[in-house]
Amino acid sequence: MKISAQEEYGLRCLVQLAALPEGASLTLPQIAEREGISTANAGKLMWLLNKAGFVHSTRGTKGGYSLERPAEDIRLSEIIKVLDEDVLNKHCGSYTGVLDSCVHNGDCGIRPVIIGLHALVENALSQITLAQLVGSERSVDAMFHRVHSIHRTVEPQGV
């Protein structure tokens, strides 16, 4: 269970834009330089993010990228879904066990884990906005700690 390179760097690129002063923008080479990746790589990531409506791009001299929507309105869960092709949701379609490709149709021991995990992650990410990732790390930390401390009070089942 890990964050893919595309998820990580796509998110990082958006954070760069979110940290910009009102009305400012960044070019591909600038974004690439700040993230330590190649311009080509940044180009592909920004292309994805542009298609998904997170950023606005302008071509030509004085062109560049800026956020299309306010950073306060963009939740991390939306971003991750775009960067990872809905992998958050499509592992097994549903609880009903209809997938032909899987030998565990209707009797899958780990499906509740997979679904529960994805829901847990998506829910956590839906509570964090891009704006929170700029500047202080406090509010993000606080959000995870709140959930975490509640977590720890729950004892393992079935022992």
Place this chain on the structure above:
Amino acid sequence: MKISAQEEYGLRCLVQLAALPEGASLTLPQIAEREGISTANAGKLMWLLNKAGFVHSTRGTKGGYSLERPAEDIRLSEIIKVLDEDVLNKHCGSYTGVLDSCVHNGDCGIRPVIIGLHALVENALSQITLAQLVGSERSVDAMFHRVHSIHRTVEPQGV
């Protein structure tokens, strides 16, 4: 953010063993057949799980694999760590920003997210035992729902 093939199938193989009656065992071809994977693939997974001490293997006629430890004592977090080479923990070493390989030393906007996410997942997995994955899915569902409902009461920050 997804579960890797190795994590998924390794976990599935263990579930098969956990579902066995006391004293029984399964051979590689049997495990492979039940999981819809090749014998060679199952062999490599079981080799990993054997090295990590989860299963006991016996060679020769009448050989096979069985759990080394009681299913009630094996937490999913332990299994995932072994199957994914500690990826749960090693993305960025720490909060202090000492990693040379990353341009964001000491000033990483998404580090709290990565660390928080991994802690969230690991904590959830540490509350589920192999035994819970056998038979009824109820207890696992209940665990996730408990966390989930608490989650939903927390509003996004910084808006």
Place this chain on the structure above:
DNA sequence: TCAAATCATTATTTTTTCGTCAAGATTGCG
């Protein structure tokens, strides 16, 4: 002891993901 069944281990191939390249399109400016 020998053959069959079974696990152990390393090497190779295949597939997927990631990153780069190159040619094209758009915009601004002199």
Place this chain on the structure above:
DNA sequence: CGCAATCTTGACGAAAAAATAATGATTTGA
């Protein structure tokens, strides 16, 4: 207009992950 800066897009190559293959070792039982 024509050049330079910039994004766009599809094709290509490299790297990582997954699956397979191949060879070796151990055990049981006839």
